[in-house]
Structure formats: structure tokens, C-alpha cells
Amino acid sequence: MMAPEAYRSGEFYRAEIDWVFPASWVFVGHERWVPAPGDYLAETVGEEPVLVIRNADGALRAFPNVCPHRASLLVEGRGNCDRRLVCPYHGWTFGLDGRLLAVPRQRGFASPINPDELGLRELRLDVWEGLVFVNVTGDAPPLLDYLEDVPDLLGGHDIASMHLGESLDDPIAANWKLVMDNAVCDYHLDIVHRESIAALVHMEALTARAGTTTAITSVPWKESELPAEPRPGLAGAAAEGSLGCFVFPNLHVIGFPTGGATIMWWTPTGPATTRARVLGLSHDADADVRSGKELLARVQREDFDVCEKMQIGVQSRVYEPGPQHATELRITTFQRRLLEMVQHAFDRGDDRLIGVGR
16 A cells, blocks of 8 residues: 555645646546536646636647636637637637637737647547547547456446436545555445445445456345346346446546446545545436435445544554455556656655555
């Protein structure tokens, strides 16, 4: 398990923000949030401001959300910019394809403006089952390769055709890595979530496996919780219980035997703060999702409490990681890849940061 310095070091956090997130495929939103030409969403990848916009031809494109003149953000949140992006600072105007279209008072520049050199640089974007991913550096493997077994495991759920349901968006006073460790830790489920998640499933039958960029857990539901009829397209573990699919660095997609799904993602907002978001999806637009949202909110509160306790605990000068339990297997996928990428980001390795606990 990672040394406590990894959760405390400013250098380590800077390497994650500057290298790990930009070099990974990072989930930034659902394509239905940008359905019409000119619709956009603004997000961050690490601390890199990005925007996703729907082109006039219906295609999605991603760009840095930064004006190349004086670095102002071009847009915030979600909205529609009609046929062009206009910088709110000096009025530079860009097309939906990123081309520079207009610059106010061009005669004031010492040299003529070359639109080909000052347009928005396109970022790599791909979509799986309606989920939009961006790779800022452009050198990650193809998205379907990066997702490993996840598309096959969740293929029967037909996530792309689901209706968007309730959502949660909350802050956590904890380092994002502590939150991710907890998100892929199956050891805590029947302790922290004894009366919520664990009450609905057969914890003793839980299985997990770790990949390179993904990690999967499967846990059967109690018979009393299963739908009367299996949903068409679901079979095996997908029809019997939950499939929790972690995608590095910060996404968790959970498929349920009811045919529904939950998308959870966690974004670092500082060395000791994280933004936690949840999106529910369902094939039944008229389903009463209040109970689902209430359960998710309860689970969130339970997790937030332990993560914030750990944030205090890792500051202790006497703490060293204890032994690893078998049901903490999925944490290894997250930590191993993170350490490899941070190591690559440093000019020389720092054993104090990359150390391994007992």
C-alpha cells in the first residue's frame, strides 16, 4: 500500500495534476448534456480546463477551455453558445470547430494575426455508451483498449439508451487518493455500509479482479432484492448482482441486475479536498428514483465520514500502512498505475514518495 507521504506531499499532488490526469482517459460528462449544435460543457482534467462542444454537423469535439490570447476561460458550466465561442475578456471569436473567426481592433497588433496559428487546439475525445472521455495529452491507448473488459461486462445493460436520473454533487475534506482507495475497497463494505449496501447483498460471495487500467468487483444480490424477471440481455453475474467497474484514474460504473446503472466520479480540487459526483441511470423514465437517491446519499455520507477521518490520520508521523487484506485487491490497480505514472513524471525516482508499506 502507498506510503503516507503520497497523501501529504505537494510534489506528489502536483505530479498527479500535471501528468496523471492529462495522460489518462478521464470521464467528463454524458453526451446527452450537449444534445444540440452549440451546446457545451466545461470541465477540468486535473486542473486543465477543457470544454466539450457539439458541432454543427452533430459531432462532439473537445478543446482547451482557454482563450489563446490572454488565457481567460471561454465558457463555464453548461450552456449553448449558438454558432460561436466568444471570449468574455477581449472578444476573440472561435467557431464550433475551434477556428479563430474574428479579433476586435486587429490593426492595434504589431504583426498581422494569423488565424491558423491562434485557433483552439483540438483535444482527443471518445465516447463509450454515452459517456464522454477526454485525453488531454493524446497519448493514452485507444479508449476501448483502455476500458479492458468493462464494455463486455456491461454490454447487456445498454447504458447508452438509459434515461438520466437523479444526481449528487458534494465536497469531501479529503485527498482524492484516499477517496479513490475507499471507492475500490471491498473490505469496508460490511463495516461502514452494514445497514445500507451490505444489507442488500451476499458479501461472502463477493469476488474481485484487478487489471491494468480497470478493476472489477461482482457481488450477488439477496434473492429478495432481485427483480421478478431478469432483464433481457443480462446473464450470469450481471443478472445476479452488482458489477462494480473502476476505470483509472477516478471513475466507477456500477451495473445492477435491474438493468440500471450508477456513474460515480471524483475530481481533486486541492491537496485535501475532492469533488464527489454521482449520476443515476435507468431504462424506466417513470421509475421512482427517490429511494435510490436516498440510498446513494446515505452511502456517500458514510464514505465521506471515513475518508475525512483518514485525511487526519495520514498526517500522523507514526502512521505506516498495515498489511493488505484480500478484499483490498482492487486498490492495487489504482495505486500501481498511479505510482508508475508519478514515477515517470519525476526526473528521478524518490523512494520516500514511491515507497511501499508493510
